[in-house]
Amino acid sequence: MNVTKKILFVDDDRDFLKSQSLYFSKRGYLVLTAANGEEALRLLEKETPDIVILDLMIEHFDSGFRLSHQIRSLERFSNIPLIMLSGVASATGHRFDQELEGLKQWSKLDAFLDKPVTAKELLKVIEEKTVVVRNGH
Amino acid sequence: MKTHRILVVDDEYGIRTGVRQILEMEGFSVEEAETGKDAILLLDRTAFDVILIDYRLPDIDGLTLLQAIRARKLDVMTCMITAYANIETAIAATRQGIDFFLPKPFSPNDLIGVVETLLRHKAGREEAEALRLAHEASLLALASEKSQTHSLVESLRDAVLVVNRPGEVVLVNRAMAALLGGEEKNLIRRPAEDVLGAEDFAPIREALKSSASSRTVFDMEIADRLYVAGLSPFHSDQGEALGHILTISDISEIRRLALEKSRFIRTMIHEFRSPLGAIKGILEVILDKSIGENLDSYLPLVERAEIRLDGLVELIGSLLSISRIEMETNRPLPLPVDLVPVVNEVMELHGERARLRDLRCSIEIEPGLQAIIDAEDLRTIITNLVGNAVKYNRDQGALKISAARIGDEARIDVADTGIGIRAQNLPHVFDEFFREKRPDTRDIEGNGLGLAIVKRLAERSAGRIGAASTEGEGTTFSVWLPAGPAPAHSSPLQHQTPR
Numbered sequence: 001m002n003v004t005k006k007i008l009f010v011d012d013d014r015d016f017l018k019s020q021s022l023y024f025s026k027r028g029y030l031v032l033t034a035a036n037g038e039e040a041l042r043l044l045e046k047e048t049p050d051i052v053i054l055d056l057m058i059e060h061f062d063s064g065f066r067l068s069h070q071i072r073s074l075e076r077f078s079n080i081p082l083i084m085l086s087g088v089a090s091a092t093g094h095r096f097d098q099e100l101e102g103l104k105q106w107s108k109l110d111a112f113l114d115k116p117v118t119a120k121e122l123l124k125v126i127e128e129k130t131v132v133v134r135n136g137h
Numbered sequence: 138m139k140t141h142r143i144l145v146v147d148d149e150y151g152i153r154t155g156v157r158q159i160l161e162m163e164g165f166s167v168e169e170a171e172t173g174k175d176a177i178l179l180l181d182r183t184a185f186d187v188i189l190i191d192y193r194l195p196d197i198d199g200l201t202l203l204q205a206i207r208a209r210k211l212d213v214m215t216c217m218i219t220a221y222a223n224i225e226t227a228i229a230a231t232r233q234g235i236d237f238f239l240p241k242p243f244s245p246n247d248l249i250g251v252v253e254t255l256l257r258h259k260a261g262r263e264e265a266e267a268l269r270l271a272h273e274a275s276l277l278a279l280a281s282e283k284s285q286t287h288s289l290v291e292s293l294r295d296a297v298l299v300v301n302r303p304g305e306v307v308l309v310n311r312a313m314a315a316l317l318g319g320e321e322k323n324l325i326r327r328p329a330e331d332v333l334g335a336e337d338f339a340p341i342r343e344a345l346k347s348s349a350s351s352r353t354v355f356d357m358e359i360a361d362r363l364y365v366a367g368l369s370p371f372h373s374d375q376g377e378a379l380g381h382i383l384t385i386s387d388i389s390e391i392r393r394l395a396l397e398k399s400r401f402i403r404t405m406i407h408e409f410r411s412p413l414g415a416i417k418g419i420l421e422v423i424l425d426k427s428i429g430e431n432l433d434s435y436l437p438l439v440e441r442a443e444i445r446l447d448g449l450v451e452l453i454g455s456l457l458s459i460s461r462i463e464m465e466t467n468r469p470l471p472l473p474v475d476l477v478p479v480v481n482e483v484m485e486l487h488g489e490r491a492r493l494r495d496l497r498c499s500i501e502i503e504p505g506l507q508a509i510i511d512a513e514d515l516r517t518i519i520t521n522l523v524g525n526a527v528k529y530n531r532d533q534g535a536l537k538i539s540a541a542r543i544g545d546e547a548r549i550d551v552a553d554t555g556i557g558i559r560a561q562n563l564p565h566v567f568d569e570f571f572r573e574k575r576p577d578t579r580d581i582e583g584n585g586l587g588l589a590i591v592k593r594l595a596e597r598s599a600g601r602i603g604a605a606s607t608e609g610e611g612t613t614f615s616v617w618l619p620a621g622p623a624p625a626h627s628s629p630l631q632h633q634t635p636r
Binding site for chain 1: 407410411413414415416417418419421422425427428438441442445574579580
């Protein structure tokens with residue numbers, strides 16, 4: 001079965017979206033991009049990606065969490081793999097880490113990766129997560 | 138009843154035995170010494186209540202013996218008995234701390250009377266000493282308004298409370314009274330249990346009860362403020378426990394600053410990692426040859442990488458500026474600086490970019506207007522504000538710099554006709570790293586530090602900054618700085634056209 005997989009990238013960095021699109025398109029993925037939560041939710045009304053890669057700080061400091069919680073709340077996406085990218089995950093103090101743990105559970109993330117992440121690393125995670133989901137169905 | 142011990146020191150056998158007989162009949166226990174040396178030997182072995190000393194001794198004189206007694210700090214009453222009493226001897230003996238002077242010859246009744254008086258004095262002295270010690274132990278002297286310690290502790294910013302051994306509050310400074318919500322004088326001498334009765338102080342009450350021998354530290358939160366409390370036992374020089382001293386410091390501000398700093402660092406890291414992530418992604422695409430072999434097709438990406446790198450370099454410059462402003466304290470008072478040349482210079486610098494956007498630029502500055510600010514700081518302020526006015530303007534828009542003296546201040550306005558700032562974001566534009574996330578700001582490079590730097594620079598010269606804006610119409614930033622001396626023939630204020 002060689003179905004084209006769809007990836008949705010949500011990030012406010014246009015250059016990052018561009019490079020990811022090019023890299024993953026070459027590998028046969030269909031790449032959708034959104035600059036913010038609103039755009040992402042609008043896109044999800046008509047598109048059904050296989051995985052969502054989202055940045056933690058899209059508009060506000062923690063809006064990535066809110067968005068992933070919102071996506072998860074949609075019936076169609078209750079099992080979609082969600083990967084959060086963040087430039088601050090490992091750089092913060094103990095207090096924030098604790099908050100982060102709670103938020104991670106609340107937003108039901110599948111993985112949390114530190115930025116900057118290489119497309120190569122991301123490819124590995126995407127392959128892994130999309131396979132797991134397919135087996136689970 | 139205790140038998141009092143008397144020592145008689147005299148080389149005359151008759152006197153010694155006479156004194157012994159008289160005093161023993163009165164129920165005293167009496168020892169004799171013929172010489173000063175014998176007396177000292179006895180004194181080192183036995184405690185006496187009264188010593189009767191003959192002034193003339195075969196080996197040392199009475200004064201020397203008296204000295205030896207004082208040197209030993211013996212708790213003993215002394216009486217000089219001598220037939221050669223003269224005024225000089227009396228004065229010298231008094232200097233040595235003699236308690237009584239009994240001239241020879243004396244009657245048995247004289248002797249008994251003197252010994253009894255001396256014993257009464259001794260009892261009185263002991264009682265007074267006991268009282269003094271008790272007083273010291275209760276530390277009540279601390280509470281006295283006159284004590285130097287009191288005024289010293291009173292002026293401390295930290296809250297201080299001293300509890301004596303019986304558990305009474307003996308000292309409370311103003312800060313502590315404020316924290317406890319009472320008046321200092323109403324808290325003194327009350328049991329610490331009551332004074333620290335609030336729920337928040339429960340751990341302190343526990344620690345007071347357990348009388349731990351080392352300092353205990355507690356974190357407390359009272360009415361949304363954070364405190365750190367330290368309870369230390371304290372001792373007299375002899376190691377005797379005297380009570381506890383409690384200090385409570387308000388660390389809310391320190392904690393707030395620490396949180397602010399960590400938030401700053403968190404944002405700073407994000408600001409570094411975003412462009413790094415973008416550049417890394419672009420490099421990966423190139424190395425991966427994601428869009429084929431034709432190098433030209435990668436050029437737009439390379440240009441973006443360069444822009445992002447420039448942004449990083451600028452970010453480092455801004456962070457250095459901020460850190461420099463924070464480090465530079467106690468700067469000398471700057472000299473007044475003329476506004477016109479600084480503004481002209483900055484406008485020239487931005488001229489090319491303003492022309493590219495086809496902006497109409499105008500400058501309207503009161504002639505001779507000066508501001509008291511470091512010239513470099515002023516240049517940075519104007520550069521940042523003009524830079525923003527160019528960046529966030531619309532093509533064919535207007536950019537106007539005006540400055541006038543208003544009272545003691547020079548007010549500088551930098552106005553643009555750009556995209557404006559949303560009302561709810563206006564209060565945050567001077568926050569570090571704050572950037573409005575809007576579709577029309579996405580493609581404008583910036584790190585959100587420029588205005589934060591401007592604000593700090595204005596404020597460190599006793600100035601201030603403000604912004605007025607209408608979304609979609611434009612923004613005016615105003616900086617007020619202390620003005621230089623007014624010109625001798627002060628011209629009327631120039632009319633300012635409303636925007």
